[in-house]
Amino acid sequence: MQHAKTGHLLFTAHRPDLVFSRGKGSYLWDTSGRKYLDCINGWAVNCYGHSPAFLAKALYRQTRTLVNASPSFFNETMITFAEMLCEASGLDKAFFCATGAEANEGAIKLARKYGALKKNGAFEIITFTNSFHGRTLAAMSASGKAAFKPLFEPKVPGFIHVPINDFDALKKAVSAATCALMLEPVQGEGGVYEVDPVFLKKAAALCREQGVLLVFDEIQTGLCRTGALFCFEHYGILPDILTLGKGIGGGYPLAALLCREGLDIFEAGDQGGTYSAVSLSMAAGISILSRMRADRLWENAARMGLMITRRLESLAARYPLTNIRGKGLLLAFDLKGEDTKTFVEVCRGKGLLLNSPQPGVIRLMPALNIQERHIKELFTILENVLKEWFSRT
Numbered sequence: 272m273q274h275a276k277t278g279h280l281l282f283t284a285h286r287p288d289l290v291f292s293r294g295k296g297s298y299l300w301d302t303s304g305r306k307y308l309d310c311i312n313g314w315a316v317n318c319y320g321h322s323p324a325f326l327a328k329a330l331y332r333q334t335r336t337l338v339n340a341s342p343s344f345f346n347e348t349m350i351t352f353a354e355m356l357c358e359a360s361g362l363d364k365a366f367f368c369a370t371g372a373e374a375n376e377g378a379i380k381l382a383r384k385y386g387a388l389k390k391n392g393a394f395e396i397i398t399f400t401n402s403f404h405g406r407t408l409a410a411m412s413a414s415g416k417a418a419f420k421p422l423f424e425p426k427v428p429g430f431i432h433v434p435i436n437d438f439d440a441l442k443k444a445v446s447a448a449t450c451a452l453m454l455e456p457v458q459g460e461g462g463v464y465e466v467d468p469v470f471l472k473k474a475a476a477l478c479r480e481q482g483v484l485l486v487f488d489e490i491q492t493g494l495c496r497t498g499a500l501f502c503f504e505h506y507g508i509l510p511d512i513l514t515l516g517k518g519i520g521g522g523y524p525l526a527a528l529l530c531r532e533g534l535d536i537f538e539a540g541d542q543g544g545t546y547s548a549v550s551l552s553m554a555a556g557i558s559i560l561s562r563m564r565a566d567r568l569w570e571n572a573a574r575m576g577l578m579i580t581r582r583l584e585s586l587a588a589r590y591p592l593t594n595i596r597g598k599g600l601l602l603a604f605d606l607k608g609e610d611t612k613t614f615v616e617v618c619r620g621k622g623l624l625l626n627s628p629q630p631g632v633i634r635l636m637p638a639l640n641i642q643e644r645h646i647k648e649l650f651t652i653l654e655n656v657l658k659e660w661f662s663r664t
């Protein structure tokens with residue numbers, strides 16, 4: 272056990288008594304030198320694993336050129352990255368910030384601005400139960416996560432939560448006061464639940480008909496994670512507003528809000544931030560997105576995702592592992608009724624980092640460039656743990 276001197280850190284999370292000091296590719300090392308196969312990856316952030324050399328090079332080069340010219344000036348890198356993202360997504364305008372929650376704040380503000388200017392003051396935003404949109408107060412208010420409900424009251428008003436995939440409930444919730452519908456195409460923190468594609472098509476049509484903006488929070492599903500560059504490609508639906516984060520900086524703090532031309536409606540002072548579109552983060556984004564497109568990284572995510580799914584299915588024949596689900600490399604399964612928090616700890620003790628976003632749920636978020644040998648290693652450990660776990664009880 273470590274004797275970590277963590278006393279000066281404000282408590283915000285239960286963390287194991289380990290300190291990580293190094294990462295390379297799909298592996299992390301703690302200060303005692305123990306190596307872990309990482310299927311959390313900074314929370315689905317390190318799409319190319321830890322410290323990819325090309326990203327380190329791009330960041331270093333940028334630190335020698337320009338780090339931050341000021342958010343009140345244009346800089347070369349912001350122009351390049353906005354153009355790249357718009358070209359890749361089919362949307363027209365980009366705003367950059369540092370975290371996903373901030374990108375969603377921007378989306379919420381833009382939707383309200385749209386309601387104020389173009390829809391007679393409509394301000395209500397519909398979101399789904401069990402959704403997660405971040406930890407600023409407005410993003411927590413938008414989230415349909417049950418555990419957030421009693422926290423930090425009073426919440427930001429104007430959010431209506433409807434059950435996922437319930438079209439009648441959605442239809443009932445939409446009114447003249449609705450300015451937007453905001454959703455994750457696959458709920459990530461909620462436990463990896465995909466929105467039903469048929470429901471999504473109907474919801475998109477309803478939004479169009481009612482002049483309600485469709486906002487996709489692709490902070491977790493975007494940038495190759497689900498086996499396509501953007502998850503919306505799976506459904507053939509282009510949202511009005513798209514938020515991106517996590518994988519977009521390959522580990523460097525970066526997030527973005529994209530929207531269509533007609534939503535370029537903020538006035539000076541409405542939106543911004545000291546760290547908006549700083550050159551250093553833009554360099555990270557440019558290098559990650561160029562590399563993804565050159566590698567067609569979404570194809571590896573789809574292929575490896577399928578391989579993991581098949582191996583999970585074969586485990587399910589021998590162990591009570593159910594509900595294998597997800598898309599690409601955003602995957603989960605259930606160990607119903609099991610203490611998955613402890614299960615995750617046992618895996619960690621054997622050198623495998625996994626996440627349990629909900630009781631009874633195990634989620635896998637490996638790097639998007641993982642190879643078959645990593646999957647073999649993952650299943651060697653996982654099967655070992657399962658064998659012990661179910662012979663013990």
Ligand SMILES: *Cc1c(COP(=O)(O)O)cnc(C)c1O
Nearest residue numbers: 370371372403404405459490491
């Ligand atoms: C992680 C996440 C966020 C919040 O992003 P932060 O960078 O942690 O602020 C918002 N929405 C979804 C879907 C996420 O997965």
